Amino acid sequence: MADEDIKEKVLNDLRSLRGKLDPKILKEVELRMNGQVPYDKESARKTVELFLHARHDQGAFAEKVLNALKEKDQEEDNK
Incomplete structure (x- = not known):
């Protein structure tokens, strides 16, 4: 060959x-x-969730951050 x-x-x-x-x-x-x-997305997300849970703004900042994370995930999935 x-x-x-x-x-x-x-x-x-x-x-x-x-x-x-x-x-x-x-x-x-x-x-x-x-x-x-x-980085491990799941671990990072859990860490952010724990941080946000400790805040006292009725979840406003948490909602903003989680929406940004979801948008970023969607952008990565579309690549």
Whole structure:
């Protein structure tokens, strides 16, 4: 088998494997390879919720923050 055939087979195998991976995992791996550490959205959201719960503004600031988070999530989902 020629070197080009082997190279093409390996590239096809890699494409096939990549297609089976979760896109969120691929994005996290890419971030980590570039020296960035992705944050855990669920933990961050829980921390914000606990902070907001301690505020005494009848939930006005909490509603504003949670709406902003939802909008950001929707924007990321649309990418």
